[in-house]
Structure formats: structure tokens, C-alpha cells
Amino acid sequence: xxxxxxxxxxxxxxxxxxxxxxxxxxxxxxxxxxxxxxxxxxxxxxxxxxxxxxxxxxxxxxxxxxxxxxxxxxxxxxxxxxxxxxxxxxxxxxxxxxxxxxxxxxxxxxxxxxxxxxxxxxxxxxxxxxxxxxxxxxxxxxxxxxxxxxxxxxxxxxxxxxxxxxxxxxxxxxxxxxxxxxxxxxxxxxxxxxxxxxxxxxxxxxxxxxxxxxxxxxxxxxxxxxxxxxxxxxxxxxxxxxxxxxxxxxxxxxxxxxxxxxxxxxxxxxxxxxxxxxxxxxxxxxxxxxxxxxxxxxxxxxxxxxxxxxxxxxxxxxxxxxxxxxxxxxxxxxxxxxxxxxxxxxxxxxxxxxxxxxxxxxxxxxxxxxxxxxxxxxxxxxxxxxxxxxxxxxxxxxxxxxxxxxxxxxxxxxxxxxxxxxxxxxxxxxxxxxxxxxxxxxxxxxxxxxxxxxx
Amino acid sequence: xxxxxxxxxxxxxxxxxxxxxxxxxxxxxxxxxxxxxxxxxxxxxxxxxxxxxxxxxxxxxxxxxxxxxxxxxxxxxxxxxxxxxxxxxxxxxxxxxxxxxxxxxxxxxxxxxxxxxxxxxxxxxxxxxxxxxxxxxxxxxxxxxxxxxxxxxxxxxxxxxxxxxxxxxxxxxxxxxxxxxxxxxxxxxxxxxxxxxxxxxxxxxxxxxxxxxxxxxxxxxxxxxxxxxxxxxxxxxxxxxxxxxxxxxxxxxxxxxxxxxxxxxxxxxxxxxxxxxxxxxxxxxxxxxxxxxxxxxxxxxxxxxxxxxxxxxxxxxxxxxxxxxxxxxxxxxxxxxxxxxxxxxxxxxxxxxxxxxx
Numbered sequence: 001x002x003x004x005x006x007x008x009x010x011x012x013x014x015x016x017x018x019x020x021x022x023x024x025x026x027x028x029x030x031x032x033x034x035x036x037x038x039x040x041x042x043x044x045x046x047x048x049x050x051x052x053x054x055x056x057x058x059x060x061x062x063x064x065x066x067x068x069x070x071x072x073x074x075x076x077x078x079x080x081x082x083x084x085x086x087x088x089x090x091x092x093x094x095x096x097x098x099x100x101x102x103x104x105x106x107x108x109x110x111x112x113x114x115x116x117x118x119x120x121x122x123x124x125x126x127x128x129x130x131x132x133x134x135x136x137x138x139x140x141x142x143x144x145x146x147x148x149x150x151x152x153x154x155x156x157x158x159x160x161x162x163x164x165x166x167x168x169x170x171x172x173x174x175x176x177x178x179x180x181x182x183x184x185x186x187x188x189x190x191x192x193x194x195x196x197x198x199x200x201x202x203x204x205x206x207x208x209x210x211x212x213x214x215x216x217x218x219x220x221x222x223x224x225x226x227x228x229x230x231x232x233x234x235x236x237x238x239x240x241x242x243x244x245x246x247x248x249x250x251x252x253x254x255x256x257x258x259x260x261x262x263x264x265x266x267x268x269x270x271x272x273x274x275x276x277x278x279x280x281x282x283x284x285x286x287x288x289x290x291x292x293x294x295x296x297x298x299x300x301x302x303x304x305x306x307x308x309x310x311x312x313x314x315x316x317x318x319x320x321x322x323x324x325x326x327x328x329x330x331x332x333x334x335x336x337x338x339x340x341x342x343x344x345x346x347x348x349x350x351x352x353x354x355x356x357x358x359x360x361x362x363x364x365x366x367x368x369x370x371x372x373x374x375x376x377x378x379x380x381x382x383x384x385x386x387x388x389x390x391x392x393x394x395x396x397x398x399x400x401x402x403x404x405x406x407x408x409x410x411x412x413x414x415x416x417x418x419x420x421x422x423x424x425x426x427x428x429x430x431x432x433x434x435x436x437x438x439x440x441x442x443x444x445x446x447x448x449x450x451x452x453x454x455x
Numbered sequence: 456x457x458x459x460x461x462x463x464x465x466x467x468x469x470x471x472x473x474x475x476x477x478x479x480x481x482x483x484x485x486x487x488x489x490x491x492x493x494x495x496x497x498x499x500x501x502x503x504x505x506x507x508x509x510x511x512x513x514x515x516x517x518x519x520x521x522x523x524x525x526x527x528x529x530x531x532x533x534x535x536x537x538x539x540x541x542x543x544x545x546x547x548x549x550x551x552x553x554x555x556x557x558x559x560x561x562x563x564x565x566x567x568x569x570x571x572x573x574x575x576x577x578x579x580x581x582x583x584x585x586x587x588x589x590x591x592x593x594x595x596x597x598x599x600x601x602x603x604x605x606x607x608x609x610x611x612x613x614x615x616x617x618x619x620x621x622x623x624x625x626x627x628x629x630x631x632x633x634x635x636x637x638x639x640x641x642x643x644x645x646x647x648x649x650x651x652x653x654x655x656x657x658x659x660x661x662x663x664x665x666x667x668x669x670x671x672x673x674x675x676x677x678x679x680x681x682x683x684x685x686x687x688x689x690x691x692x693x694x695x696x697x698x699x700x701x702x703x704x705x706x707x708x709x710x711x712x713x714x715x716x717x718x719x720x721x722x723x724x725x726x727x728x729x730x731x732x733x734x735x736x737x738x739x740x741x742x743x744x745x746x747x748x749x750x751x752x753x754x755x756x757x758x759x760x761x762x763x764x765x766x767x768x769x770x771x772x773x774x775x776x777x778x779x780x781x782x783x784x785x786x787x788x789x790x791x792x793x794x795x796x797x798x799x800x801x802x803x804x805x806x807x808x809x810x811x812x813x
Contacts, residue, residue, distance in 0.1 A: 194789055196591040201789025202697040226699060341518055348701030349787045361738055401787035403508060403703050405488040
């Protein structure tokens with residue numbers, strides 16, 4: 001955009017204001033005859049805690065140049081804690097936009113009370129100024145797709161030896177037979193060989209004959225945890241660290257009951273595809289050992305995992321992912337979603353995506369339009385990333401199953417690391433700890449808020 | 456029949472010349488995955504490798520196809536009119552295009568699809584022989600000849616380091632006029648020339664499926680039973696147990712053709728889109744009343760198998776599966792339609808034997 005136009009251009013800013021404080025504050029600004037730019041379009045909501053991050057993403061995709069969200073000051077919420085939950089959500093959303101290369105300054109959060117008419121005028125002044133400097137949202141360089149291959153080739157994971165797998169397999173078989181024949185479980189969820197030389201496929205063993213088909217080898221990459229929800233009765237599951245983490249997350253969210261599951265935890269050093277190349281999703285796996293298990297199958301067949309760091313100690317933060325410039329990050333994100341065909345396979349295979357009706361499927365409010373253009377893809381992937389914030393267990397199922405090879409795990413990992421830094425929570429480690437995004441602390445930092453801390 | 460012998464580099468060069476007037480869909484590698492994509496650089500085309508991840512149906516029946524636009528001044532036609540070329544289509548995918556021709560045509564099905572028809576008229580298909588099998592593919596069992604297919608406008612046979620373009624449709628042959636090759640005797644025998652059917656939509660079409668090019672290859676995967684018997688006698692849940700309901704199989708499938716219409720509003724313009732639907736989704740055939748005749752994955756999976764292997768055989772005399780194996784390779788749960796159909800057939804046979812004894 002040329003400079004002259006930029007000076008005269010007035011951005012469109014959508015403002016979500018809480019009914020009790022900020023909306024009244026805006027009213028006061030009006031009745032006090034305070035001047036502020038005519039750039040904002042106000043939407044009154046009951047509480048800042050009501051604002052689904054999806055509204056903000058949708059506003060940006062549908063043409064808003066900026067979004068302002070304002071609620072009561074922390075401690076003043078009409079509903080006592082609504083803005084406390086909102087605060088975490090907004091901090092994470094800003095981080096997500098940053099990781100994906102969208103200027104986080106377009107989205108501003110602040111607190112304005114009913115008596116702060118003057119502050120409201122200042123806030124509008126400030127965000128209009130910021131957004132004007134940034135120019136229109138989602139401009140022409142949306143299509144600036146870099147040609148470089150983003151995948152790092154340095155995959156360090158080395159699979160266990162054939163011997164290890166045989167030892168593990170016999171141990172798994174022994175345990176499963178015992179569990180089935182003693183009637184402790186009704187079904188054992190494991191792997192069997194694929195008849196077309198593919199990677200082993202899920203086995204639902206209900207009898208001892210079924211167990212004859214059970215295999216365990218270096219190609220057992222499929223994540224079995226999504227199947228647990230559809231099984232009736234008691235089930236035993238052969239759980240790799242990623243499966244186990246996913247189960248922990250489902251337990252935390254009350255989707256499974258612990259007494260119905262027997263977890264046969266298996267040590268795993270990363271799985272390989274059929275060409276013996278490391279599986280995409282295994283890259284950056286946080287641990288080799290399941291965090292929760294009833295029976296342990298170590299690589300030497302032992303009953304305990306020896307000499308391996310426990311998953312909670314492992315430091316997985318990798319800030320190099322976000323070190324690049326905002327344009328490079330955007331180019332990377334756009335290049336990945338350019339491949340997406342919106343088939344939602346990632347969602348179906350994800351152990352964290354268990355909603356009975358996904359927001360994309362709800363046609364009454366058409367949150368997601370059936371138009372595979374870039375905006376829709378951005379809306380889908382950003383919203384999904386927000387839904388999985390602090391819930392993703394880095395199992396990599398989304399990357400492993402994508403028919404188009406969309407690799408977006410780096411976003412989820414980046415958000416996970418951020419949440420771990422800020423709130424000390426990592427999904428899928430401890431079933432007793434409440435999830436980060438549905439809890440709050442009065443001392444949560446307000447990173448990137450208007451008048452708050454700088455990132 | 457005309458044929459041109461050409462080197463690979465001149466062929467690629469020739470395609471480059473066509474880019475001016477045509478949209479070209481070709482197998483290219485993108486982040487390590489071979490897939491059909493609309494190209495702007497002919498040098499990226501990869502011929503003769505494994506089967507591309509998704510099918511070339513994108514040219515005829517895209518994921519989202521704008522049909523009409525509603526604006527303040529009236530309604531405009533949003534259909535795609537630019538001539539298209541699809542390059543490097545293997546015999547199984549050629550068969551799939553021929554099947555879609557049948558499914559979307561009035562002659563063999565009850566309805567004539569105007570949107571498909573328009574795209575089909577603008578499409579030139581350039582096939583290539585299949586030199587490399589992909590994991591899980593079983594096209595031979597469905598009567599597909601991997602070395603030759605006459606269901607396309609031109610077919611490339613590989614002869615050493617040279618390509619031989621057999622021009623099967625003289626009208627479409629004009630696109631090769633700028634190609635730097637020399638005319639040779641066609642690989643296809645002259646006898647085939649008389650009875651070959653151009654895949655022109657308007658042409659008369661034989662009632663027998665066109666893709667069975669080799670009479671020796673009769674379809675071995677044939678479910679011959681009444682569907683009402685199959686509904687209950689086959690334990691469908693053992694096949695669908697590991698299905699996650701993601702619908703990838705239907706998205707990569709070259710013959711899946713279920714669709715729905717959705718209106719999209721943007722900046723005051725409403726576009727009516729035809730979008731892919733998938734029988735694997737919970738909302739498939741959901742009635743306005745809230746009733747769904749296929750409430751669980753078991754029924755939806757049954758629909759997918761029987762639609763391909765039974766219903767279309769009855770309605771259009773085709774088995775709408777080319778054995779390309781894409782669904783098998785891409786399934787996150789390891790569901791295998793080949794194994795499933797074989798198992799169903801053996802169960803039917805076992806039941807028949809039992810019935811005969813009694």
C-alpha cells in the first residue's frame with residue numbers, strides 16, 4: 001500500500017465489549033463527548049469469558065483489520081471469574097497468531113471499567129494507530145509462499161532393534177493372554193499385520209484365537225487411543241508413550257474412566273515407515289516412556305523402565321521454531337495449509353478431537369463455510385490449534401494421517417511449550433492436574449495486553 | 456492411428472508450450488509427496504513413478520466447484536470454462552474417468568450432470584502406462600490392463616528412453632502439433648482403432664463398461680448377491696471397527712462422487728458451491744427431522760462398499776473401483792477395501808454352499 005493511501009485509510013476494527021464494564025465505558029466515552037476514531041464496530045457480549053477465540057479468528061478472516069476485546073478488570077468480573085479464564089485464552093491466542101506469522105498486534109486485549117470513559121477513548125485511539133501502521137489484514141502477500149522445504153532432516157530417533165521388538169512382543173502377548181483369560185478385560189487393543197504389507201493395523205482381540213494375530217514391530221505407528229472411546233466394557237490397550245499421553249488427556253477431560261482401561265505401557269524409540277524412514281509425527285516426541293501404565297514393557301522385556309528420564313523432566317522447548325521473522329513464519333504456515341484440502345482427517349485421527357459435533361460440522365451457525373479457499377483453511381487450522389492449546393499431546397497423528405502431507409505439528413508444539421513456560425502445564429503427563437486452559441491463577445501474566453507486558 | 460515418438464525432455468517442453476492456453480494438471484512432487492496439482496512449471500512433472508496420492512478427478516469434479524453466483528444485479532454463471540489437460544494418468548485413473556463419465560451421464564444413469572459435462576468437454580486426457588505398482592493396488596483383479604488403455608485422448612507408452620504418444624482422439628491430437636517428435640507406427644494395433652470409443656461426453660457409449668480393455672481380465676472381485684441379504688448376513692462391524700470416520704478414503708478415491716451444495720456469502724456475493732460429501736461422515740444422509748438411516752460407522756462403511764461393488768453395478772453396469780489402492784494406503788486405521796471385498800465374497804460363497812447342502 002502506498003504511503004499516501006495509508007495515511008487516509010481507516011481500518012475496520014471489531015470490538016467485543018463486555019456488557020458490564022467496557023460497554024458501559026464506551027457509553028460513558030460517548031456521553032462525555034470524548035473523541036475517538038470511527039474505526040470500531042462494537043459487539044456487546046455478556047462477558048469477556050464468553051468470547052470464543054474463533055470469533056476473533058473469524059473476524060480477521062472475514063475482513064476485519066483488527067480486533068479489540070475488552071472486559072472488566074481482573075477481580076471485577078460480574079460473573080466473578082469469567083475474565084480470568086479469558087485472560088489465559090487471549091495470551092495463548094496472541095502467541096498462536098505470532099507462531100503462524102500473523103501480526104499479534106492486530107488483536108488487542110484490555111480491561112476498561114464502566115467509569116473509564118477516557119481510557120476507552122485512549123484504547124481505541126491506540127489500537128487504530130497500531131493497525132493503521134500495519135495496513136490491511138490478510139493483504140496480497142498472503143500468497144507469498146516460500147519454496148524452501150521446512151522439514152528439518154535431522155531426525156535423531158533410532159528405532160529399537162528387531163530383537164528388542166521380539167522380546168517386547170512376547171511380553172505383550174503374555175500379558176494380553178493373562179488379562180483376557182482371567183476375564184480382567186473384554187478386549188485387547190493392539191496391532192496385527194496388514195495383509196497388503198502395510199503398517200500394522202488395529203487389532204481388537206476378544207478371544208485367545210484373535211491374540212494369535214497380535215504383532216509388535218517398528219512400524220506400529222498408528223495411535224490406538226481414539227478407539228478406546230468406542231469400545232464397550234473393559235479394555236486393555238498396547239500403549240506407546242504417545243498413546244499413553246493421549247489416554248491421560250482423555251482421563252483428565254473425563255472422557256474415559258480409569259477403571260475400565262488397563263494400560264500396557266511400551267517403551268518406544270520412535271516408529272519407522274515402511275521404507276524404514278522415521279515417521280513424521282515422531283519427530284520431537286517428548287518421551288520414550290509412557291507417563292501412565294499398569295504394566296510396563298521395557299525394551300529389554302523388563303517390568304520397569306530403567307535409566308530413562310521421566311516424561312515430566314524432559315525439556316522439549318525448542319524456540320528455534322519461532323525465531324524467524326514474522327514473514328517467514330507466515331510463509332511457512334501458508335505453505336503448509338496450501339496443501340490442505342479440508343478433509344478433516346487430522347481431526348478424526350486426533351485423540352484430543354472428540355467433540356460429538358465439530359464446529360466445522362455445525363451448519364446452523366455456519367462457522368465454517370464449505371469453500372476451500374485460503375481464508376477458510378486459516379480459520380480451520382487456527383481454530384483447531386486454539387481448541388488443542390494445552391491439550392495436544394504431540395502424538396503426531398495429525399501429520400501421520402494427512403493425505404496431503406500438511407505438517408502443522410510445529411504450531412501445536414510451539415503452543416505447548418508456551419503453555420508449559422507460562423502455566424507449568426503439559427498435557428498427557430499427570431491425570432490429576434487440571435488442564436491449563438480450564439483453570440486460572442490470579443497472578444497470570446498479561447503478555448501483550450494493551451497496557452500490559454511486552455512479549 | 457497416429458503416434459509420435461518423442462524424448463522426455465521434448466515432451467516436457469511441449470507441455471510447457473501448452474501452458475499458455477490450457478490449465479495443466481500433472482503429477483508433481485510437493486514436499487516429498489507425489490500428487491496431481493495444477494502446474495505452472497512443466498519441469499516439475501514426474502511421469503512414470505508411483506500413483507499420485509490423490510486422483511485426477513479434481514479436474515472434472517473438484518473439491519469445491521462454484522456453480523453460480525448471486526449478486527445484486529443478478530445471477531451469473533460461475534462454471535469453469537478454461538480448457539484443461541491432465542497429464543500422466545495411469546490406466547486405473549483413466550478407467551475412473553470413464554466411470555465418472557458413465558455415472559454423470561444421462562445415458563447410463565438417469566441424470567445428465569451439466570457441470571461435469573462442461574468440464575469434461577474442456578478436458579484432454581493424456582494417459583501413461585503403469586510401470587510401477589504401488590503398495591496395495593489390485594487393478595488386475597478388476598480387469599484393468601496396466602500397459603494400455605484407450606479410454607483417453609492420447610496414451611503414452613514408454614519405449615526405452617523414448618515416449619510414444621498414441622493419439623487416440625484425432626481432434627485432441629492437434630495439441631501435439633507443437634511437439635518435437637517424429638511420427639511412428641502406433642503401439643496400439645490397427646484393429647483397435649475401429650472400435651475404440653473416444654471419451655467424448657456427447658458420444659454414444661456402449662452399455663458394457665469401457666475400461667475392460669482386455670477380455671481375458673474379467674473382474675474377479677464381484678459381489679453377486681442381493682443387498683437385503685448382505686445387510687444382515689455380513690458382520691459389517693468387524694470391517695468398520697478400525698474406521699475412524701475421517702473420509703480420507705473418499706477424498707483420495709478416483710471414483711467417489713457424492714456431493715452436496717452449499718452457499719457461501721462473501722462481500723455481498725453469494726456463491727453456490729458444489730462440494731464433495733463423504734459417506735464416512737456422520738452428517739451423510741442426515742435428514743432434516745434428525746433421523747439418519749445410517750446412524751453408525753458400520754452402516755456408513757457398508758454403504759461405501761456396496762455403493763462401489765453392488766449398487767453401481769446394478770444401476771450403471773460398472774464396479775466403481777479401479778483397484779488403485781489409494782484408500783488402503785491413506786487410511787489412518789488400516790481399513791482395506793480389497794481384503795474386505797474378498798472376505799465378503801468368500802462369506803457369500805460359504806453361505807451359498809451351506810444353502811446348497813441344506
